Amino acid sequence: MGHWKTYHPAKKIVMIIGGIIAGIGIVALIGFVIMWLWNGLMPKLFGLTVITYWQGVGLALLGRLLFGGIGGGNGDSGSKHKKRQKMSHCESAYEADWEKYDKWWEAEGKASFEKYDTNEDPDVEVVEVEEK
Numbered sequence: 001m002g003h004w005k006t007y008h009p010a011k012k013i014v015m016i017i018g019g020i021i022a023g024i025g026i027v028a029l030i031g032f033v034i035m036w037l038w039n040g041l042m043p044k045l046f047g048l049t050v051i052t053y054w055q056g057v058g059l060a061l062l063g064r065l066l067f068g069g070i071g072g073g074n075g076d077s078g079s080k081h082k083k084r085q086k087m088s089h090c091e092s093a094y095e096a097d098w099e100k101y102d103k104w105w106e107a108e109g110k111a112s113f114e115k116y117d118t119n120e121d122p123d124v125e126v127v128e129v130e131e132k
Contacts, residue, residue, distance in 0.1 A: 031057035 007015070035056030042048040051059070101109075 027057060027060075030060045034059050 004012070031053050033056075035051055035053050038048075038056065038059070039050045043050055
């Protein structure tokens with residue numbers, strides 16, 4: 001998909017109408033799926049009453065409000081680019097940290113670990129447990 005600004009006005013109108021129709025279709029489908037699942041499970045499992053289609057749509061909306069927020073995003077077309085920039089910054093910082101770790105490991109970490117692993121450290125007491 002290209003940028004929204006480059007589309008012909010007629011194509012924009014078709015896309016908006018198609019989006020509205022798709023949104024209505026998705027809401028209708030979700031309402032029926034929730035109604036079907038509820039009516040198939042809840043009365044038999046918990047003795048609850050059956051629900052109507054509109055109650056299923058209401059449950060979907062309630063679930064979205066409670067667990068998903070409102071809307072699909074912040075609408076900022078540059079948000080993906082900003083996230084990518086932020087991630088690349090994090091990755092470069094992560095790589096820099098690993099370079100520091102590698103230098104530390106070669107300077108003193110490896111020797112400390114080998115000393116610990118062979119129990120040459122006098123401060124560490126090894127207690128052996130007898131099996132019964």
